[in-house]
Amino acid sequence: MAPVITNLGTYHRLIRLLDSRGASYRIIDHVEEGKTDAVSVLRGHPLRNAAKCIVVRVGISKRSRRYILSVVPGDRHVDLERVRVLANGKDIGFARPDIAEQLAGSVAGSIIPFSFNSELDLVVDRSLLGCREIFFNAARLDRSIALSCADYLSIAGPRIACIARAADGDDHLAAMNEASEGGAQIERPAGREPFSPDDAA
Numbered sequence: 744m745a746p747v748i749t750n751l752g753t754y755h756r757l758i759r760l761l762d763s764r765g766a767s768y769r770i771i772d773h774v775e776e777g778k779t780d781a782v783s784v785l786r787g788h789p790l791r792n793a794a795k796c797i798v799v800r801v802g803i804s805k806r807s808r809r810y811i812l813s814v815v816p817g818d819r820h821v822d823l824e825r826v827r828v829l830a831n832g833k834d835i836g837f838a839r840p841d842i843a844e845q846l847a848g849s850v851a852g853s854i855i856p857f858s859f860n861s862e863l864d865l866v867v868d869r870s871l872l873g874c875r876e877i878f879f880n881a882a883r884l885d886r887s888i889a890l891s892c893a894d895y896l897s898i899a900g901p902r903i904a905c906i907a908r909a910a911d912g913d914d915h916l917a918a919m920n921e922a923s924e925g926g927a928q929i930e931r932p933a934g935r936e937p938f939s940p941d942d943a944a
Contacts, residue, residue, distance in 0.1 A: 777852015793817025
C-alpha cells in the first residue's frame with residue numbers, strides 16, 4: 744500500500760522552530776494514523792493529553808470570514824458556539840477539508856497545534872493547560888511529537904479560551920467544566936490583541 748502523502752515542509756519547519764527555541768520534546772514514530780483516539784493508543788498516553796486540532800470557519804459578515812485553528816484535549820469536542828461568540832461571528836461551521844489542509848499546511852489527521860499562516864488564528868482550550876506534556880501528529884501521519892506544554896505555550900503564543908465541550912453523554916464533566924471555566928471569556932498572553940472583525944481574512 745502506498746504511503747499517505749504528508750507535508751514534510753511543515754514538519755521540518757516545526758522541528759526547526761522547536762530546536763531554535765530549545766523546546767523539550769520527543770519524536771514518536773508509529774504506523775500511519777490520524778484518528779485522535781487510535782493514535783493516542785499508539786503513542787501510549789491518556790486521550791486527554793492529545794492536542795486535537797480542528798479548523799473552523801467563522802462568518803463575520805456577508806463578505807468576510809476568518810479561520811480559526813481550535814485546539815482541544817483529545818477527549819473533548821470543539822464547542823462551535825463558544826468559538827463563534829469568541830470571534831464575534833455571525834455564523835460558524837467546520838472548514839472545508841481542502842481549505843483546512845491548505846491553511847494548516849498538512850493533511851487532515853496530521854494538523855499541528857501551531858499556525859504558520861497569517862489567515863489562521865490559533866486558539867487553545869484552557870483545560871489543555873493542565874497537561875505537563877501534550878501529544879500531536881507532527882504534520883505527518885506516521886510521526887508524532889510529545890512536547891512540554893509550557894514550551895508549547897511560550898513558542899506558539901496561542902490565545903487561550905474555554906472552547907471545548909465534554910464528549911456526548913458526559914454530563915457530569917460538562918457541569919464541572921462550566922463551573923470552572925465560567926463561560927467563553929478569552930484569556931490571552933501579554934501583548935496579544937483580542938479578536939477583531941477587522942482582522943477577518
